[in-house]
Amino acid sequence: MLTKRIIACMDVRDGQVVKGVQFQQLRHAGDPAELARRYNVEGIDEVVVLDITATIETRQALARTISAVAHEIFLPLTVGGGIRSEDDAAAVVDAGADKVSLNTAALRNPELITTLARRYGSQAVIVAIDAKRRDAGFAVYVRSGTSDAARDAVEWAREAESRGAGEILLTSMDRDGTRAGFDCEMTAAVSNAVNIPVIASGGAGGREHFAEVFTRGCADAALAASIFHYDDTRVSELKRYLDTQGIPVRL
Amino acid sequence: MIALIDYGAGNLTSVRKALTALGAEFTTPRSPEELAQASGVIVPGVGNFAATAALKGRWREAIANAVAAGTPLLGICLGMQWLFEGSDEAPEVGGLGVLPGRVSRLHGNAEQRLKIPHVGWNALDAPPACGAPQTLKGRLLAGLSPQPYVYFTHSYGAPVTADCTASTTHAESFAAVVERGHVFGVQFHPEKSGDAGLQILRNFLTVCQAC
Numbered sequence: 001m002l003t004k005r006i007i008a009c010m011d012v013r014d015g016q017v018v019k020g021v022q023f024q025q026l027r028h029a030g031d032p033a034e035l036a037r038r039y040n041v042e043g044i045d046e047v048v049v050l051d052i053t054a055t056i057e058t059r060q061a062l063a064r065t066i067s068a069v070a071h072e073i074f075l076p077l078t079v080g081g082g083i084r085s086e087d088d089a090a091a092v093v094d095a096g097a098d099k100v101s102l103n104t105a106a107l108r109n110p111e112l113i114t115t116l117a118r119r120y121g122s123q124a125v126i127v128a129i130d131a132k133r134r135d136a137g138f139a140v141y142v143r144s145g146t147s148d149a150a151r152d153a154v155e156w157a158r159e160a161e162s163r164g165a166g167e168i169l170l171t172s173m174d175r176d177g178t179r180a181g182f183d184c185e186m187t188a189a190v191s192n193a194v195n196i197p198v199i200a201s202g203g204a205g206g207r208e209h210f211a212e213v214f215t216r217g218c219a220d221a222a223l224a225a226s227i228f229h230y231d232d233t234r235v236s237e238l239k240r241y242l243d244t245q246g247i248p249v250r251l
Numbered sequence: 252m253i254a255l256i257d258y259g260a261g262n263l264t265s266v267r268k269a270l271t272a273l274g275a276e277f278t279t280p281r282s283p284e285e286l287a288q289a290s291g292v293i294v295p296g297v298g299n300f301a302a303t304a305a306l307k308g309r310w311r312e313a314i315a316n317a318v319a320a321g322t323p324l325l326g327i328c329l330g331m332q333w334l335f336e337g338s339d340e341a342p343e344v345g346g347l348g349v350l351p352g353r354v355s356r357l358h359g360n361a362e363q364r365l366k367i368p369h370v371g372w373n374a375l376d377a378p379p380a381c382g383a384p385q386t387l388k389g390r391l392l393a394g395l396s397p398q399p400y401v402y403f404t405h406s407y408g409a410p411v412t413a414d415c416t417a418s419t420t421h422a423e424s425f426a427a428v429v430e431r432g433h434v435f436g437v438q439f440h441p442e443k444s445g446d447a448g449l450q451i452l453r454n455f456l457t458v459c460q461a462c
Contacts (some may be wrong), residue, residue: 002365002421014263040445045372045402073391074400076443118264121298123368123404165264166368166404195361197370218364220371223263245326250372250400 003248004214005045007199008228011052012081015065018052019177019226024104029229033068039152039228040073045250047073048101048169048223051081052144063095065130066216070096078167080128089116093124101126101169104142107149107156110163125161127200128169129153131186138186145173146191153186153195161194168198169223177202177226182209184217192219198221207233207241214247228235253459254289258310260302260329266295269442269449275456283313291459292317296329297440300354300407301341302332311347311362318349323430323433323462325455331429331436332409349434352410360422369408372400373439375417375427387415389430391437393452401427401437401451408438433462441451 010017010232017029019147036047049069051062058147066079079092081100089100100120106113106127116125117125130145131138131153157168170190172183182203191198197220200213204224214217227233239249257263257279265456270277279292279342280286292314297300306314313393326334335346338354346354359367376398377387387395408425411418417428421436429436441448 001374002369005371032325070265074265074402074442074445074449076271077265077441093262094264096268098262123297123370167370194368195359196368197366220366236293 001248003045003250004219004242004248005199006210006238007046007048007050007221007223008035008039008044008235009201009223009225010069011050012062012065013051013223015062019229029226030168031165032065033072035229036069037074039235040075043239043250044075044228044235046078046221048078048080048222050101053081063091066092066095066097072171078126080126082164083242085112086115086119089120092111093120095111097123099126099166101128102127103130107140107142110159113160113163113165117166122164122166126167126169127157127165128171129156129160129190130173131172132187133183133198141173150180154189155203157190157194157198157239159176161196165196167196168194170198170200171203178203179227181205182213182217182219182222184213187217187219191220197221207238210238211242211245214242252289253291253293253456254280254286255293255295256280256306256314258296258302258305258308260296260298260305263295265403265440265442266327268294269452273449273453273456280415283309286313286317286322289317289322290462291323291325291455293325294333295326295327296333297404298329299340299443300329300332300338301344303329303346304341304344306333313348315349318434321393321433321462323455323458324435327442328405328435328440331438332407334429334434334436335409338407349413350414350429350431350436352412354409356406357406357425358422359409363422368404368406369421370404372402373419373421374398374400375419378411378415378418387425389428389453391428391430391435392416393454394450395447399447401439401441401447404441405438409436415444
């Protein structure tokens with residue numbers, strides 16, 4: 001039986017892992033390779049490295065960070081941040097990424113999804129959607145959450161799938177870093193609208209939140225950052241708890 | 252020396268990294284003639300079956316000759332699918348045909364939320380014909396715990412035939428590991444499957460050393 005995936009995300013700036021609250025107030029959380037090594041031992045299923053300043057400062061994700069992380073783990077590694085072109089994607093893939101995550105660039109140039117899916121296969125292309133609740137539906141934001149894209153998350157996820165995306169990484173900006181739980185309604189709305197896996201992100205605070213997003217939120221995978229970085233929740237303990245809740249996980 | 256075939260289907264970085272971690276000596280041959288000296292051949296690959304068209308002609312011939320000469324061969328993901336007669340994904344491109352059967356699209360199950368592509372960690376099960384359901388057989392799976400989890404990402408699957416030493420179920424069962432003489436294949440990515448995956452690659456290297 002396919003298990004629900006637990007993914008550790010590292011937001012990287014200047015080669016160091018940082019974490020903020022609702023995309024602001026960044027603080028230092030450690031060395032990417034060291035964290036990756038620890039997560040691997042604890043049984044993490046996948047690792048995501050996001051170069052969070054790449055889009056704003058117009059630079060590519062650091063190949064050195066990717067390579068250092070890739071040397072620590074024999075697990076799927078996704079890299080996002082600042083990937084605007086086929087060449088940008090090739091640079092991170094050559095550095096050791098298995099999947100690339102597109103955000104701002106996918107909205108600006110949706111053809112890039114198709115181009116990369118043709119070159120590397122859909123399994124290698126994740127479209128990341130940062131969204132906030134509004135009166136009706138969920139508003140998509142770009143440029144690290146600073147700019148309203150005037151798109152609805154459900155509709156954009158459907159388009160991304162039709163253009164060749166292999167997975168959707170859905171982040172609730174309202175919940176990001178708050179530890180108030182995932183936005184299960186938003187996750188379920190997107191997950192039920194597409195046939196590709198949806199990774200829920202934003203708001204993980206305790207093990208119950210994971211159980212909730214895998215059941216009520218219909219998520220295929222759940223991603224968290226701060227609770228794993230600061231050792232509040234060990235991946236191994238989280239997985240054992242999910243197992244007792246009848247949620248299939250890799251133990 | 253292991254020959255790792257680069258035919259442009261996906262990225263070899265992670266396979267190289269895993270082989271390096273296991274202490275294997277390997278090379279990416281530039282010409283098919285180099286395969287004659289190889290102690291083992293690995294055909295990796297992700298993506299569309301059509302990409303295997305790049306192996307047509309001299310490469311295909313050299314790989315077939317290596318197999319005929321008794322050189323161990325490991326196909327990974329798309330590389331495993333290519334060992335079969337062909338795939339519905341690109342019917343005009345034939346496979347190597349060293350294993351009987353055709354690769355076809357997985358169906359998933361929308362009601363049970365079993366999506367396609369099949370992405371993530373799933374268990375290796377011994378096929379029913381192998382007796383006790385928990386016992387994995389075959390040289391590639393030596394030393395693994397019962398029902399180990401490995402990382403998959405694919406939309407097409409090979410049939411469970413007599414060559415299948417482990418199957419995986421995602422709405423339907425498909426071949427996850429195949430073994431016929433010194434021809435091996437894995438549908439998942441051992442280079443991305445943590446310790447279980449490294450053990451499988453180590454087992455293949457052991458077979459190569461013994462030949």
